[in-house]
Amino acid sequence: MQKQNRFLCIHAHFYQPPRENPWLEEIEIQDSAYPYHDWNERVTAECYATNLTARIQDSSNQITRIVNNYAQISFNFGPTLLSWAKVHAPDVYEGVLEADRLSAKRFSGHGSAISQAYNHMILPLANRRDKETQVKWGIADFESRFGRRPEAMWLPETAVDLDTLEVLAAEVVSYTILAPRQAKAVRAVGSDAWTDVSAERSTPVALMCAGCLPAGRSIYSSTTAPFRRRSRLSNY
Numbered sequence: 731m732q733k734q735n736r737f738l739c740i741h742a743h744f745y746q747p748p749r750e751n752p753w754l755e756e757i758e759i760q761d762s763a764y765p766y767h768d769w770n771e772r773v774t775a776e777c778y779a780t781n782l783t784a785r786i787q788d789s790s791n792q793i794t795r796i797v798n799n800y801a802q803i804s805f806n807f808g809p810t811l812l813s814w815a816k817v818h819a820p821d822v823y824e825g826v827l828e829a830d831r832l833s834a835k836r837f838s839g840h841g842s843a844i845s846q847a848y849n850h851m852i853l854p855l856a857n858r859r860d861k862e863t864q865v866k867w868g869i870a871d872f873e874s875r876f877g878r879r880p881e882a883m884w885l886p887e888t889a890v891d892l893d894t895l896e897v898l899a900a901e902v903v904s905y906t907i908l909a910p911r912q913a914k915a916v917r918a919v920g921s922d923a924w925t926d927v928s929a930e931r932s933t934p935v936a937l938m939c940a941g942c943l944p945a946g947r948s949i950y951s952s953t954t955a956p957f958r959r960r961s962r963l964s965n966y
Contacts, residue, residue, distance in 0.1 A: 745808035800829030
């Protein structure tokens with residue numbers, strides 16, 4: 731039997747909303763986050779910092795090496811979270827930036843980090859001007875931190891419509907990430923036969939909305955399943 735190569739890509743979405751008191755511009759004590767001062771600090775200690783120094787153990791539970799998980803996966807951090815981390819968790823902040831640089835060496839120049847719409851706004855509910863603002867701000871924030879143009883953008887809750895995709899394509903964003911059931915139908919490139927995937931729990935393809943956007947642009951989207959072939963996206 732011929733050996734078949736399979737690939738798995740994990741994407742991790744990290745986000746915290748602004749928790750600062752607007753009058754004090756500082757986060758007040760949040761009792762539910764005890765023993766930490768607030769939930770930003772607690773999640774940072776239990777998740778963000780831990781992923782920077784993940785322990786690899788052998789069968790005897792002995793640590794064999796420590797790795798930066800962010801350099802091995804696809805990930806995005808919300809701009810508001812990175813703004814907080816830069817001030818209050820600078821080691822974590824710098825570790826995330828370093829992970830993107832390391833991943834670019836590992837993945838032929840493609841950094842693991844992707845951008846996010848600036849605030850956690852559900853973009854299909856926004857008007858065109860607000861969509862454009864969220865996308866442009868998200869790209870500008872990413873460039874200021876990671877020192878490169880983002881190849882992709884995470885949309886909050888993976889909420890999307892054709893107008894949102896048009897805004898992404900206009901900013902030369904190559905792809906976005908969707909939940910498995912967001913595609914209605916797919917077809918292989920060059921084929922006229924459409925397959926209804928609206929009831930599927932996963933869509934094991936990389937989808938391409940080819941020339942279907944209002945201005946005739948194209949954009950790719952990926953799902954949580956392995957990519958086996960290109961397909962064209964008919965609807966979200």
